[in-house]
Amino acid sequence: RQGSELAGWAMGRWTYEGIDLNHNFADLNTALWDAEDNDLVPHQFPNHYIPIPEYYTFANATVAPETRAVIAWMQRYPFVLSANLHGGELVVTYPFDMTRTYWKAQELTPTPDDGVFRWLATVYATANLAMASGERRRCHYDDFTRFGNIINGANWHTVAGSMNDFSYLHTNCFEITVELSCDKFPHASELPEEWENNRESLLLFMEQVHRGIKGVVRDSDTEQGIPNAIISVDGINHDIRT
Numbered sequence: 001r002q003g004s005e006l007a008g009w010a011m012g013r014w015t016y017e018g019i020d021l022n023h024n025f026a027d028l029n030t031a032l033w034d035a036e037d038n039d040l041v042p043h044q045f046p047n048h049y050i051p052i053p054e055y056y057t058f059a060n061a062t063v064a065p066e067t068r069a070v071i072a073w074m075q076r077y078p079f080v081l082s083a084n085l086h087g088g089e090l091v092v093t094y095p096f097d098m099t100r101t102y103w104k105a106q107e108l109t110p111t112p113d114d115g116v117f118r119w120l121a122t123v124y125a126t127a128n129l130a131m132a133s134g135e136r137r138r139c140h141y142d143d144f145t146r147f148g149n150i151i152n153g154a155n156w157h158t159v160a161g162s163m164n165d166f167s168y169l170h171t172n173c174f175e176i177t178v179e180l181s182c183d184k185f186p187h188a189s190e191l192p193e194e195w196e197n198n199r200e201s202l203l204l205f206m207e208q209v210h211r212g213i214k215g216v217v218r219d220s221d222t223e224q225g226i227p228n229a230i231i232s233v234d235g236i237n238h239d240i241r242t
Helices: 028-039 065-076 114-127 163-170 190-211
Strands: 080-087 089-092 150-152 176-179 231-233 236-241
Touching: 028 065, 028 163, 080 089, 080 163, 089 114, 114 150, 114 176, 114 190, 163 176, 176 190
Parallel strands: 080 176, 089 150
Antiparallel strands: 089 176, 231 236
């Protein structure tokens, strides 16, 4: 009702209960990094499928019902690729979203799968008509064109409890954030153009699910598939499960 041009960064971010859904997932980063600093990973503390802290599961925890529902959905279906869509900027961000140095507002904090995440972000950004345009202008202060319109989330601004970090550390899912448009609340008449800007990017991004190693882990005697088998790759300190 205020008009798209009058909406600031904070407009529309909180639920009726006053919870910012973008920061509402369990912080699993801190537990992992503390365990790494104490040489507990991966033999005493996992580097993947990190359990949700007990405090987060209490009935009086500040967790929105929407967040609880999404977590249950993620635990029910073994997603491997995801993107969440935001507005107000033109850039694709990838984990980690939280800085490893807790007091820093910005710090490059790559995951063990940094190459894959940068590829996924680049696929989206290079096919997005608005991001790839030769007439591309800055939305605000940051000139993301210098970095190919992608950035490590923590190197932009730190976010504890983001969905991207939670997906990566609690499930097999690789998730990125897409800031779709400089205009956080585009007018209805502008939506067809926004769709055209993102249509090919969305399709190409989904196609990336076919990259990488595929297969079935089987019992050598029975030939039956083995669920929850842990797969490790040399040099990547982040396992996945079948």
